Amino acid sequence: MIKTIEGQDRLWRWIGNAVLVVLVAWTLLPFYWMFATSLKKHKEIYGMGTTLWPRDPTLESYRILFFETDYMLFFANSMKTAMSTTAVTVVVASLAAYAIARLDFPGRSLIARGMVYTYLVPQSLLFIPLFTILVAVGLDNSLTGLSIAYMGFTIPFCTWLLMGYFMSIPVELEEAALVDGCSRLGVLVRIILPISLPALAVIAFFSFTLAWNEYLYAVVFNSNPSVRTIPTGLNDFITEDVFFWGPIMGSTVLTVIPPLIVYFIFQRWLVTGLTMGAVKG
Amino acid sequence: MTKLTRRTTIKAAAASAIAAPMIIRPYAAYAQRAERLVYWHLPMFTPLADQAAQDLFDEYLELAGVKPEEAAFITVNNADLIPKLSAGLETGSPPDAARLYESYVQLYRAQGHMMDVTDMVEDMKAEEGGLFESSLRAVAKDGSYWGVPFAINPWPMHARNDILQQAGLAYPATWDEFIETCKTIQQPPFYGFGMDLGLTADATDNIMQLLWCYGGYTTDDDGNVAFDNPGNVEGFKVIDRMYNEHKIIPKGVVGNADTAWNNKAFQSGQVAFINNPTSVYAYLLDKDPEMAANTGLYSVPAGPAGSVNQIDTWSTGLFRQAPEPELVRGWVAYLMDPANYSKMLLQTNGRFVPVYPKQFDDEWWTSRPEYSEFRKIAETGVPVSYKGAPSAASGEVLATHIIPAAVQSMIIDGVAAEDAVAAAHVKIKDVYERLGDG
Numbered sequence: 001m002i003k004t005i006e007g008q009d010r011l012w013r014w015i016g017n018a019v020l021v022v023l024v025a026w027t028l029l030p031f032y033w034m035f036a037t038s039l040k041k042h043k044e045i046y047g048m049g050t051t052l053w054p055r056d057p058t059l060e061s062y063r064i065l066f067f068e069t070d071y072m073l074f075f076a077n078s079m080k081t082a083m084s085t086t087a088v089t090v091v092v093a094s095l096a097a098y099a100i101a102r103l104d105f106p107g108r109s110l111i112a113r114g115m116v117y118t119y120l121v122p123q124s125l126l127f128i129p130l131f132t133i134l135v136a137v138g139l140d141n142s143l144t145g146l147s148i149a150y151m152g153f154t155i156p157f158c159t160w161l162l163m164g165y166f167m168s169i170p171v172e173l174e175e176a177a178l179v180d181g182c183s184r185l186g187v188l189v190r191i192i193l194p195i196s197l198p199a200l201a202v203i204a205f206f207s208f209t210l211a212w213n214e215y216l217y218a219v220v221f222n223s224n225p226s227v228r229t230i231p232t233g234l235n236d237f238i239t240e241d242v243f244f245w246g247p248i249m250g251s252t253v254l255t256v257i258p259p260l261i262v263y264f265i266f267q268r269w270l271v272t273g274l275t276m277g278a279v280k281g
Numbered sequence: 282m283t284k285l286t287r288r289t290t291i292k293a294a295a296a297s298a299i300a301a302p303m304i305i306r307p308y309a310a311y312a313q314r315a316e317r318l319v320y321w322h323l324p325m326f327t328p329l330a331d332q333a334a335q336d337l338f339d340e341y342l343e344l345a346g347v348k349p350e351e352a353a354f355i356t357v358n359n360a361d362l363i364p365k366l367s368a369g370l371e372t373g374s375p376p377d378a379a380r381l382y383e384s385y386v387q388l389y390r391a392q393g394h395m396m397d398v399t400d401m402v403e404d405m406k407a408e409e410g411g412l413f414e415s416s417l418r419a420v421a422k423d424g425s426y427w428g429v430p431f432a433i434n435p436w437p438m439h440a441r442n443d444i445l446q447q448a449g450l451a452y453p454a455t456w457d458e459f460i461e462t463c464k465t466i467q468q469p470p471f472y473g474f475g476m477d478l479g480l481t482a483d484a485t486d487n488i489m490q491l492l493w494c495y496g497g498y499t500t501d502d503d504g505n506v507a508f509d510n511p512g513n514v515e516g517f518k519v520i521d522r523m524y525n526e527h528k529i530i531p532k533g534v535v536g537n538a539d540t541a542w543n544n545k546a547f548q549s550g551q552v553a554f555i556n557n558p559t560s561v562y563a564y565l566l567d568k569d570p571e572m573a574a575n576t577g578l579y580s581v582p583a584g585p586a587g588s589v590n591q592i593d594t595w596s597t598g599l600f601r602q603a604p605e606p607e608l609v610r611g612w613v614a615y616l617m618d619p620a621n622y623s624k625m626l627l628q629t630n631g632r633f634v635p636v637y638p639k640q641f642d643d644e645w646w647t648s649r650p651e652y653s654e655f656r657k658i659a660e661t662g663v664p665v666s667y668k669g670a671p672s673a674a675s676g677e678v679l680a681t682h683i684i685p686a687a688v689q690s691m692i693i694d695g696v697a698a699e700d701a702v703a704a705a706h707v708k709i710k711d712v713y714e715r716l717g718d719g
Binding site for chain 1: 321324326328353355356357358359360361364365368371372373374483540541544545548549550551557558560561563564568569
C-alpha cells in the first residue's frame with residue numbers, strides 16, 4: 001500500500017516535471033529562435049527548408065546593427081528613458097503611497113480611487129491628448145517628454161500597488177519610531193522603505209520594462225533620430241513589405257538583455273520576504 | 282524635520298498650484314516650432330538613394346539660405362508614417378511635407394490639410410516629355426492638384442526564368458497559358474502561383490489585376506461603384522479554378538494575415554510566380570543576386586480584356602500648416618527638378634519608376650532589359666481603384682479587405698461567384714457612400 005502511494009507520488013512528480021519541461025521549452029524556444037536567426041545569413045533565413053542551428057553562423061546582423069545603424073544611440077536613449085522613469089516613479093510613488101496609506105487628509109480616498117481609474121484608461125486613447133500637451137509645452141521630440149508621459153502610467157499604478165503593501169505593514173512599527181522622536185519622513189525612509197524592498201523591486205521592474213518596451217508613444221512623440229528609442233528602431237528593418245530578419249532578431253536579442261539584468265538584480269529582494277517576523281507577539 | 286500635517290499638505294498644494302503655471306509658461310514659449318522646414322522622408326530601399334535625398338535637402342538649404350539647425354530631414358519608416366502623421370495633424374504639428382502613398386493625398390485634401398500645388402505640377406508637366414498621366418490620378422481633383430507626383434510603383438509579375446527554361450517554357454502570354462504553365466512546373470510544396478488570397482492589402486491588388494484582365498473594375502468612368510459586373514464574376518471564377526481545380530495556389534494562403542508572405546515565398550524559392558511591387562526584386566539584387574539573375578519582371582498575362590497592369594503612386598504632400606509655405610514649395614520643386622530627381626531615383630536601383638517619361642531614355646534604363654516593360658506599365662497601368670481615381674473610399678476598401686473576403690467566401694465556403702461579387706458590391710457601395718468626397 002505504502003509502495004503504491006509512493007509510486008503514485010513519483011508518477012505525479014514525473015508528470016509535473018514533464019509539464020514544467022514543456023513550459024520551459026515553450027518559453028525559451030522563441031528566444032532560441034531569435035538568437036539562432038540573428039546568426040544566419042539572409043539566404044539561409046529565406047532558404048527552402050528550416051534550420052534549427054545556422055549552417056554557416058555569421059555576426060553580419062550584429063555588424064549591421066553596430067556599424068550601419070544608430071542602434072547604440074537608440075539603446076542609450078532607451079536606457080536614459082527607462083532609468084529616469086524608474087527612478088522618479090519609485091520616489092514619487094513611495095511618497096504618494098505613504099501619504100495616502102497613512103495620513104488623514106481630505107480627498108484621500110478620492111485620490112486613491114483616482115489612481116486606479118487613471119490606470120484603467122487605455123494607453124492608445126491618450127496618445128493624442130498627451131501629444132497635444134507635450135507639443136504645447138515644447139517637450140515633444142525629447143526624452144524628458146517621453147519619460148514624463150510614461151510616468152503618467154507608472155506613478156498611478158505603482159502608487160496604488162505600494163499603498164496596499166504599506167497598509168499591510170503594522171502601524172505599531174511606525175508608532176514606536178515616532179515615539180522615539182523620528183519624523184514622518186524618517187519613518188518612511190528608515191522603517192517603511194527598507195521593509196518594503198520586495199514591493200519597491202516590483203514597481204521598479206514594472207516601470208523599467210514599461211519604459212523600455214513601449215512603442216506607440218515613443219514613435220508618435222519623438223521623430224528626431226537623436227531621441228528615438230529601440231522599439232521604434234526595429235521598424236527600420238522593415239522596408240515596405242520586405243523584412244530584414246537577421247538585424248531584426250539581432251537587435252531583439254540585445255534588447256532583452258537589460259530587462260533581464262534588471263530582473264536578476266531585483267530578484268533577490270523579490271524572494272526574500274523582508275517583512276516576515278518584523279513584528280513579534 | 283517638519284512634520285507632515287494636514288496644514289502643511291494644504292500649504293504645499295496651494296504653493297504648487299501657484300507655481301505650476303509659472304513653470305509651464307516658459308516652456309510654452311518654446312512650443313513655437315524651432316525649425317523653419319521639416320521634411321519626412323520615407324526610406325527608398327537603398328541607403329544610397331536615401332543619402333542622395335538627404336544631400337539634395339542639404340543643397341537646398343544652402344541655396345535657400347537656411348541654416349542646417351533651422352531645418353529637419355527626418356526619416357520615418359513606412360509602418361510609422363500614418364500613426365505619426367495622424368497625431369501630428371491632430372495636434373497641429375504635421376511636417377511641412379511628406380511622401381504619401383496613393384489615396385492619402387485625397388484623404389488629407391478632403392480634411393483640408395493639403396496645399397494646392399497646381400502651379401508646381403503644371404511646371405513639372407511643362408518639362409520635356411511631361412509627366413506620366415498615371416502619376417496624376419492620385420493627386421488630381423476638380424482640375425487642381427493637391428500633391429506632387431513623386432514616383433510610380435509598378436506591380437509586375439515576378440517569374441522564375443530558370444524554372445521556365447528548365448521546363449522549356451516561355452513566360453505565358455495569357456492566363457489560360459499561365460495556369461497550364463503552373464501545372465507543368467509545380468511540384469508541391471513548390472507551387473506555381475503565390476497569389477495572395479488572405480485578408481491583406483496585397484490580396485486586393487492581386488485579385489484586381491486578374492479581374493481587370495477579364496474586363497472587371499470597381500467603379501465606372503463616373504466614379505460610381507460598379508463592382509457587380511460580368512468581368513468581375515468571370516475573374517472570380519478563374520481564381521476559383523486556380524485554387525480549387527488546378528491547385529496552383531498554395532492552400533494555406535487563405536489563412537494568411539501577413540501581407541509579406543508572398544515576398545517570402547518567392548524569396549525562399551517556394552513559388553514560381555508572384556505579383557508584387559519590385560520591393561522583392563530590389564531585395565534580391567541586394568541580398569541574393571543569383572536569384573535576382575533568375576528572376577524576370579513581366580506584364581501580367583492577358584485575359585479577354587488584355588493585359589491590364591497595376592501601378593500605384595507615391596506623391597509628396599505639402600501641408601497647409603507649414604509656417605513658411607514658400608520654403609517647403611521651393612524644397613519640393615528642387616527635389617523634383619528633373620536633374621536632381623534622376624540623380625536620386627536611379628540610386629533606388631529600379632525600385633521606383635520615374636514620373637518623367639523622358640527619364641526612361643537614360644542609359645541606366647535602356648541598358649537593363651529586365652525593366653523593359655516598366656515604361657509600358659507606367660503608361661498604361663491603372664490604380665487598384667480602377668476605373669476611378671484613388672480616394673479615401675478606395676483606401677478603406679483596401680484596408681478592410683472586402684474583395685479578398687468575397688473571394689474567400691467563394692473558394693472556401695462555396696458561395697457562387699455571382700453572389701460573392703454581388704455581396705462585395707453592396708459593401709463597397711456602402712463605403713463609397715459613407716466617405717463621399719474623400
